[in-house]
Amino acid sequence: MGQRPAASVQQRRSARLQKWHLSGVEDSQYRSMNVVELRGLLRERGLAVSGVKSLLVKRLNDYVTNDNLGPNRTIEFSQQDYSNIAQEAKRARAESQLDLSENTLQPSSKTPPLAPSVDNVHCLPRTRELQLLAAPIVPDTNLAVIGVDEAGRGPLAGPVVAAAAIVPATIAGIIDSKKITKEDERERIYEELIRSPGIRYAVAVISAKRIDEVNILQATLEGMRMAVAGVMNIDREIQVEKGNDSNVASAERNDSSYVITGGSPKREVPNEIYYALIDGNKVPKEMPCQCESLVKGDGREYSIGAASILAKVTRDRLMHEYDKMYPKYNLSQHKGYPTAAHMSAVGKFGASPIHRRTFAPLKHMKFDEHGNIM
Template sequence: MPVGKFSASTGPSSQPSLQERASANAKNMLVAGVDEAGRGPLAGPLAVAAVILDPDRPIAGLNDSKKLSAAKREALYPQIIERALAYCIVLIEPDEIDRLNIFQATMTGMSRAVAGLALVAHEALIDGNKLPKDLPCRGRAIVGGDALEPAISAASILAKVSRDRLMVGLDAIHPGYGFAIHKGYPTPVHLNALQQLGPCVQHRRSFAPVRVLLDQARLF
């Protein structure tokens, strides 16, 4: 399993195999929706998901993950996992974000997520206005796609829920920053904790509030 991939598709064994289900839908294009969660935080990984939905098993209530409550996202997450023809969730860790920059890290994560699908997509629908250069299939960028295309909505939910769960776990490993509450975003609570505690290994050194603190520490 490729580094950074934290899950990849398939339904329960009682269901038809992936290839059988794909063959049954051969008249349809295999279209992957792709989205990310965590571009703006100062800490924690970027999560990117790709999802190929099954047109014969629709999921009610899909929408941009930011427009859904946490409870609704958690309710939809297992439905997407169980009903999708294929899905893949990839994590880009802080050190790689710092090496690449957040834009290139996002493009890299999207390519990895599509390449990691158990089925080969004919097309990838990317939320936003930019396409990764090394997608393994043709791609189409859709501004606001997470609210327009169900497959992108599903990807946004998988990415958001996966990352939020991870940040709750990191809160126990790195107490005091409030990761479980703000998920690494630059809230006043987080910025105050950064001032008091300094950065931990999960902080993105290339992001300005963290970089400034590190630069100040080098001066004294």
């Protein structure tokens, strides 16, 4: 009698997965599975598949013990959870001999390869964040990683908005805001994000006037620096004070640049230091903490993706307000971008106080003090 052919790795994996699907998996069984198998279970349940093994095990175990929660649930991680995740990442780094020698105290343009942007997943991975937690840049400190992004560099009208955020909770739907095409979906994720446990965030609104003074690149970098400083110095009393307009993004404040903050009060963490991950290829000067830039980071890193949603929704809300102040331009529709309809309105009605006069074609036009074309 001939021997039975050895089952392939894929066949054995499928058999194990089927067995666990039918029997109801316990935490100990999750830990005996490999990462590929864990991600298969996560996808089947509509949960996020990013993260190291200990995070995947926790996510699955939480799902089993909270079976009334669906794929849009929020998972909170404690400081001990993050410590465990960091240890898991350190072990994985040692196994794969990943070189983290670039994790110095100076901003670095050379970072280890990041996970690519992935379609059909529920949130971005924390690739760089976990690398930093696994190899602290300063020994005997607690590192808080801040994601930073902006919205509104290209429009002819309105502010550029930069956001910075520390987001301990993993929230389904945190991806690059530009890939979330429905405004109501961005709004839903934004509301879940700002109410998530342990979040600390700041949003800097840089006016069109300031953009014209220093140019859009410098205004954007200025906003990023202001937002990071805002996260590092959150004043809880300002956040909760009723009727305090100084901590509200408003179209009425169109001549000034300002920062609003939100989230949980600043935690009393011993030896806490900050490190910012900034979307793009430039780092603002005089940053209040160590940082690095990540090209296309808003589609690759969780904290930057979260910041992109904060920035985008804040700016869109402002543009809806501006639309009521300046209805001739239909700002709610195009959000100030140079569409044909917007360009036609500028040619017909001139410029509003929130139009960027240094942007073409406005910079080639002459206006009187009321914005009328001369």
